[in-house]
Amino acid sequence: xxxxxxxxxxxxxxxxxxxxxxxxxxxxxxxxxxxxxxxxxxxxxxxxxxxxxxxxxxxxxxxxxxxxxxxxxxxxxxxxxxxxxxxxxxxxxxxxxxxxxxxxxxxxxxxxxxxxxxxxxxxxxxxxxxxxxxxxxxxxxxxxxxxxxxxxxxxxxxxxxxxxxxxxxxxxxxxxxxxxxxxx
Amino acid sequence: xxxxxxxxxxxxxxxxxxxxxxxxxxxxxxxxxxxxxxxxxxxxxxxxxxxxxxxxxxxxxxxxxxxxxxxxxxxxxxxxxxxxxxxxxxxxxxxxxxxxxxxxxxxxxxxxxxxxxxxxxxxxxxxxxxxxxxxxxxxxxxxxxxxxxxxxxxxxxxxxxxxxxxxxxxxxx
Numbered sequence: 001x002x003x004x005x006x007x008x009x010x011x012x013x014x015x016x017x018x019x020x021x022x023x024x025x026x027x028x029x030x031x032x033x034x035x036x037x038x039x040x041x042x043x044x045x046x047x048x049x050x051x052x053x054x055x056x057x058x059x060x061x062x063x064x065x066x067x068x069x070x071x072x073x074x075x076x077x078x079x080x081x082x083x084x085x086x087x088x089x090x091x092x093x094x095x096x097x098x099x100x101x102x103x104x105x106x107x108x109x110x111x112x113x114x115x116x117x118x119x120x121x122x123x124x125x126x127x128x129x130x131x132x133x134x135x136x137x138x139x140x141x142x143x144x145x146x147x148x149x150x151x152x153x154x155x156x157x158x159x160x161x162x163x164x165x166x167x168x169x170x171x172x173x174x175x176x177x178x179x180x181x182x183x184x
Numbered sequence: 185x186x187x188x189x190x191x192x193x194x195x196x197x198x199x200x201x202x203x204x205x206x207x208x209x210x211x212x213x214x215x216x217x218x219x220x221x222x223x224x225x226x227x228x229x230x231x232x233x234x235x236x237x238x239x240x241x242x243x244x245x246x247x248x249x250x251x252x253x254x255x256x257x258x259x260x261x262x263x264x265x266x267x268x269x270x271x272x273x274x275x276x277x278x279x280x281x282x283x284x285x286x287x288x289x290x291x292x293x294x295x296x297x298x299x300x301x302x303x304x305x306x307x308x309x310x311x312x313x314x315x316x317x318x319x320x321x322x323x324x325x326x327x328x329x330x331x332x333x334x335x336x337x338x339x340x341x342x343x344x345x346x347x348x349x350x351x352x353x354x355x356x357x
Contacts, residue, residue: 003188003190004189042222042352080263082263092262125223129285133291149319150321151257152319153259153310155312184191
């Protein structure tokens, strides 16, 4: 039986950049030019080895708009997550009306990187908000290791087609990304 | 990895339903299943998306053998915990559906539904409901050794039908 996780985009960072896009149609950073569309109901992004060129900076995310493939930077992102630290009390982290979905600070080498899985829901549906759930493992520049679980929403009824990762300072120096559609 | 998730069945809701049976999806072929929901919505106000199991005779299992626990991660308020023992369904299995651009979605796992062991689930959902946004992370168990072949979704707690959405079931090899 054929598998139902269909690889639709993949990208490995070969040189640092302040931002890049997985999916996102013609704005995508790979050569696939894949746009998340209704071919699949649910998409899954797996990534690893994401670290920065500036110690303590963050790799934040936004969703890209199907209308023009650009990242939506409006202040309409809400998120909630549980951060499970190995060395301290767990921490509830949430925010509303942000212009991005935040992450923890990262370092400049693999041991201070993050990885995880993001599920994308409703992205192609122009009449629904775009949701994600995410499970991450993050070792910060401190270093502290935390598991992060939770979700986020872009409260704009529009079609979205990709995920932009961007640095709050400097560049993202490393990362490997694979985007899958779940066959329906 | 691409060969390890195998599509079994999908159901798309196109007209109002208070329940949805997804039958003949669990079998001896797999021990672990992923069940996804996307775009669960209503025509108006919110409804809870709960679940029960269906046995191999096609009967919905409604005895008080369901336990669950979940954390409600709220974007705008203190997080909440919910714990239930001996109830007749898994609460908010796919969160809370709602109308307009809101609604619910999730990617859950079900373990051992077909063999004669307890049936467990792991849940990871997100919903937008009445201007509130919640991620749920939870677990559930059905404490009987019944062989189950399907799942019964129920949207009846708040008397609001679900009018849209797609549920898909995959086997994990």
